[in-house]
Amino acid sequence: MATQAKDFKTDYRTISIKTSDGATVQGQVNISPNQRVSDLFKLDKGPFVVLINAGYGDVTGKTLFINKDHIVWVEPEEG
Helix, strand or coil: CCCCHHHCCCCEEEEEEEECCCCEEEEEEECCCCCCCCHHHHCCCCCEEEEEEEEECCEEEEEEEEEHHHEEEEEECCC
């Protein structure tokens, strides 16, 4: 039986990421219900974090796939 889109819930959180090359990127990540942002890095075994509505420098509104091996720190936005 195919899962329909209505079965999925989205919970977007805004975060800032500092990469090993010195770039700082801000965007949104989708986390599961009852999940913390840190769980994306500790529990999710995939090598990439997907950011939507991402911005860096003068660039905004992009979707980025960032390799976790190149992340120095992550800061969730309070709210």
